[in-house]
Amino acid sequence: MIKTTTQENLIEIATQLFATKGFAAVSVRELTDAAHINVSAISYHFNGKEGLYQAVLKEQLAPILKALQFVKSKHTLSPIDRLTLYADQIARIHNQRPFLARFINSESITPTSFGGPVIETHLSQVYQFIQATLQEGIDHGEFQADLDVNYAAISLVGSLNFYFIAKPLIQKFIRLTNDDNAEYTAHAFRIYLHGILTQV
């Protein structure tokens, strides 16, 4: 029997509900009913519904920058290997946090005053890393010289992450024989890499 505090319990429940229904569509009563606690606990522990959402968001986003720092620290790797490592990390993070993509997606499209800036900072760093790595690969002659690094960076992020965003819907009409996230990202990245290489 694992002991969990009221705070931890609330964050876990809130992560699921906010992710699947959206911030505005979840009421504090729905949250506290699901957590089998009293309504007033949210205000007491998190200073209101927004405070709880902020706590959830903070906890969800923690691994992103950490992974990016890890990949960046591998100076000795070639651009190809660094991008490959990044794709691996993406799969790993989504495995750990199945709801992360939904929060990022939701905040990207309808940013909240608190979550918006956080997401913006995170994604900005991700894009900068990808662009810089693509440019490095172009300069080294590994990637095609006429690549537009802006567009190509968006393509990569889209190709890798769209799967995790749309997964609930996709599973309704595509039979995914294997639910392994790493398998998808590996396949998508293979196509992408093959698409930007100068030679195969």
Add this chain to the structure above:
Amino acid sequence: MIKTTTQENLIEIATQLFATKGFAAVSVRELTDAAHINVSAISYHFNGKEGLYQAVLKEQLAPILKALQFVKSKHTLSPIDRLTLYADQIARIHNQRPFLARFINSESITPTSFGGPVIETHLSQVYQFIQATLQEGIDHGEFQADLDVNYAAISLVGSLNFYFIAKPLIQKFIRLTNDDNAEYTAHAFRIYLHGILTQV
């Protein structure tokens, strides 16, 4: 001076507000204030807030199946040319309806009882077309034999559509010198196609 009916005016305002804030976060008063009409007009004309949303959704989704039918009808085209034509259509549709990606995205992740099934039907057909075309290309020896058509279809849709979903956020930290949607999709599709071809 263009004459617009109250219905048309409401749908236009509602398209913008629902797309940018989400269904649950928009109140009927906000809608009618923005449209400079009375609150009761929504119930009168659309039988309530949900009815208005349905009308917006229906109007937004109309071009998707039409475009798909058009591409499918080009029997004589090769798999490569049919996919290329499809990518062109995607750009064209998003040009016409700048908010479409947000509605599809929103309904994919947090489906409403009315919108969910509609989106599901639409996207299911898109995936089936892409999968079938990929398989045809594999059988003809144009595409790599070891492609997983399920994963590869998701990659393509993600690569092409993610840009339109995340555009509001991306524009905050990527300088897009040219706002032309067709330019992005062409570039993304070029990478993708190059990535799945057997020879270049």
Add this chain to the structure above:
DNA sequence: GTCTATATTGCGATAGAC
């Protein structure tokens, strides 16, 4: 730290006058 009870606000919908 958790509860009950309640204050307050804003929601969607509609009856009825014009």
Add this chain to the structure above:
DNA sequence: GTCTATCGCAATATAGAC
């Protein structure tokens, strides 16, 4: 077809007992 006025309800938040 459009308005005012209002109903009934559900939202978040909180004061105060335990």
